Amino acid sequence: MNMLKLALVAALIVIGTPVLAGTVNFAAVLADQDGQPIKDGDQHALTLGRASMMALMQSYPDDAAASTEEKARRGLLALKVYTAGKEDLPAEDIALIKKYIGKLYPPLIVVRAMPLLEGKEPLPLPAGAGK
Helix, strand or coil, rough: HHHHHHHHHHHHHCCCCCCHHHHHHHHCCCCCCCCEECCCCCCECHHHHHHHHHHHHHHHHHHHCCCHHHHHHHHHHHHHHHHEEEEEEHHHHHHHHHHHHHHHHHHHHHHHHHHHHHCCCCCCCCCCCCC
């Protein structure tokens, strides 16, 4: 039952939350379901900045319709946040990062990233996690 509650809270965070400008900590490490750092394919700890960069730089099927300016905007934003610490971003940039993290990553990474992009604390671990 606790997992269901956690899933509902996560869904409420991702769906229907207005995107506001704010300060985002891109150095934050994303944790797995047991509170351990998630590792990327190169075995680096997956920070919000690294996850954002990879999501923004990825090529997607609908990119054929994207303008050169849109691709350049994504690329510049990716480079900006990749190794950033705390960064002030306009709402449009935060919304763009959220969109592409949602496109690239599985639900665990999405629910770990979204609160951080909104300047909130990460979701708490489920009861009994990490044991």
